[in-house]
Amino acid sequence: MRDRLRRWLFSLYNLWKVKSIQLILTISFTVITLGVMIVVSVILYDKFAETAERNAHLSNQQIVEQVNYNLELYLRGMTDVFGSLEQRLRDTGIGSGGEPALLEPFETIAGTRKDLVSMTLLTLDGEPIFSLPSGGMREGLRLREQGWFQAALDRPNSLTFSLPHIQNLYKGQYKWVVSMTKVVPVVRAGRTENAVLLVDINFSTIDELCRRVSLGNKGYVYIIDEGAGNMIYHPQQQLIYIGLKYENVEQVLKYAYGSFTDEQGGERRLVTIKTVSGVGWKIVGVSYMDEIMTARKEISGFMVWLLVVVIVFVLLISAFMSARISRPIKRLERSMRRVEQGDFDLHVPVGGEDEVGRLSRQFNVMVGRIGELVEQNIREQEAKRRSELEVLQSQINPHFLYNTLNTVVRMAGSGKGEDVVTMITSLSKFFRISLSRGQNIIPVADELDHVRNYLIIQKVRYKNQFEFQITADEQVTGLLTMKLLLQPLVENAIYHGVELMPDPGRIEVRANVCDGKLRFQVRDNGLGIREERLREIRQELYGLGGSPANGKTNDSTTRGDGSGVGVKNVHERIRLRYGEPYGLVMESEPEEGTTVTLWLPLLREGGRKE
Structure with missing residues (x-):
């Protein structure tokens, strides 16, 4: 299935390649315009839809808050009525006839407020003391078992509101009411006692407040x-x-x-x-x-019609414009085919001062200078080979200087004099060998001393996070090498190997003679490299078909704090100077570590190669 899909995509690509420039321009203009329209439409649709939804949320919230305000205002008014009745009862008490002094104010208020249904004063045992209207209360009510009565007893100091219920206290009345109750002190028969004051309000008012609210059709x-x-x-x-x-x-x-x-x-x-x-x-x-979401549907319908109209319009404009643009290009194409067949005496007519006209003019100049450019290209290739070596060499600059100096400053501030001396001494030797009076070939001993000073500096900076060992066989004494080959590899071992380890790491550097070549090895016991990543690095180094994903390498060229020279540049420097038999070999196992081997020719004093 995958192979079939790959073949289909390849056929589609080949079909696209043979299309005329006029068709390509038409399709390109249409696709670009359509893409822009789709993006703009999606953005506008989301914006409008978001605004509509936010307005709907806000509208709902405002309506609910308005209902809440009206209900609070109504209940506050009824609370004030209850409070005035309670205060009148508290001040005047119950008369000798058993009627409380609030009879007259209650009847007055009831005459003006149709939602005030009844008022009842009860003892804490549930016995009626006084009630209005005066038509008589029903018998066998068991008032103490009523929910509103129990609520008043449970919260004696607070005014309580009951759930809506049918008021069945009085004969001939069956209204939906909300009961307000509270335990109040009254003076009765010359002594103060607690009683339950009950005021029923008609629930129809609350019902009316809510029924008038509209939140859409449903x-x-x-x-x-x-x-x-x-x-x-x-x-x-x-x-x-x-x-x-x-x-x-x-x-x-x-x-x-x-x-x-x-x-x-x-x-x-x-x-x-x-x-x-x-x-x-x-x-x-x-x-x-x-x-x-009705607004969303309307917006989406409008966007669809707009896209259809735009597509038709763009197709017509694109076809017309692409024909005008492609006509002189096709003429130039026919002329170039004649040059391809060897007709270098051809002179392309220049039809204007636009881009195609300037291109035709430059084409005529190009044909006349082909022979000259071929010769010039040979000379430039030789110069390029020399300049590439110089550019690669110039990239080897220790960018960690600022971090090292900052470390020295901190150590000096902490009173670590001996460590400061060690760091400054190592840094001095490091740069002395880096400069090497402009020489690119130095003794092996100097190269090893250079990397030793680098490791001393980094070990102090990383607070002894790793140990290192440098060994060299006696056979390498007197041999020469290119400078600054080992430091980038050691830098990689620190940054990509031992830096991320939870335990202290170890780095080993060794120089010896093997199979008639000079061999350097840099080995660490760090995190290692995944097999897929190692394969990509090798492909980039040796060009074994394919290239690493996104052109990235597992070296310090992608790090801002690295040396600026990675594995690839080291390998290219060796190849540019000594040829293909020499270079760099990388081996690694995840969680085991990485070993990088450099192979160089045996060079003695005077540049003699063995």
Whole structure:
């Protein structure tokens, strides 16, 4: 399957290559314009849709807050009425006829407020002391078992509001009410005692406040209490009671204020919550997302039609423009084919001062100078070979100078005089060998001394995070080598090997003679290199078909704090000077370490090669 897909893509690529420039320009203009339009359309669509959704959220929140404000205002007014009745009762007490002094103010208020249904004063044992209206109370009510009565006893110092219920205290009255109750002190028969004051308000007013709210065509508002989540008001309350409708009150109870989305009956809904202060009721606004997203559908439809119109328009314009652009290019193409066949005496007519005209003019100049450029190219290739060696050599500069000097400053500030001397001495020797009076070939002993000083500096900088060992056979005495070959490899061993190890690492540098060649080895016991990565590095070094991903190498050329010279540059320097039999070999095992081997010819004093 993979091979078939590869062949199909290759055929498509070959088909594209043989297409005319006019078709390519037409398709390119169309694709670019279409791509830009799609990107702009997506951005505008997201922006408009986001704005519409945010406005819907804000609108829902404002509506719920308005309901909350109206309800709080209403309940605050009823609380004030209750407070005035309580204060009048507290100040004047109960008269000799058993009627409290608040009879007249209650009747006055009841005459102006139709939502004030009844007032009852009860002993703590549930016996009526006084009641209005005066039509008589029903018998066998067991008032102490009423929820509003128990709420008043449980919170004797607070005004409590009951859930909506049918008021059945008085004969002939069956109204939906919300009961306000509180334990109040009264003076009765010359002594003060506690009694329960009950004031019933008509629930129709609260019902009216909520029914007038509109949250789209299907949205609504309902009210629950914050304790057990009991339903106080719902526009479909009967369906709630018989279990045909469900509200996610468990999730609502987690919020005092805010919004969330849920799904019910396959429809996504936006739920907005606001808590009524002083009462503990939660006002919940529910709106349906499909109504909120109507703007998105309208925007998406407009964008589709806009794209269709733009595509047709762009195709026509692109076909016309590409034909005008490709005509002189095709003429130049025919002339170039004649030159390809060896007709260097050809002179292409210049048809204008545009890009194609200038290209034709330069083409004529190019044909006349081909022979001259061939000769010049031979000379430049030789100069390039020499300059590449100089450029590679010039890249070897120790960029870690600033970090090393900062380390010296910190050590001096800490009073580590001996360490400062060691660092400065090593740094001095390091740069002395790096410069080498401009010489590129130095003794092997100097190269080993150079890398030793580098390791001393880095060991201090890395706070003894690694140990090192440098050994050399007697056979290498008197041999010469290119300078600055080992330091980049040691730098890699530190940065990519032992630096990331949790335990102290070890770096070994060895020089000896093997198989008639000078061999340097840099070995570390660090993290090693993955097999795939090692294969990529070898392919880049030796060109064994393919190239590393993204052109990256596992060396210090990609690090800002490295030497600026990596494995590849070291290998190229050796190859440029000594040829293909010499160079660099890398071996590594993950979690075992890495070994880099350099092979060089045996050079004696005077540059004599053995």
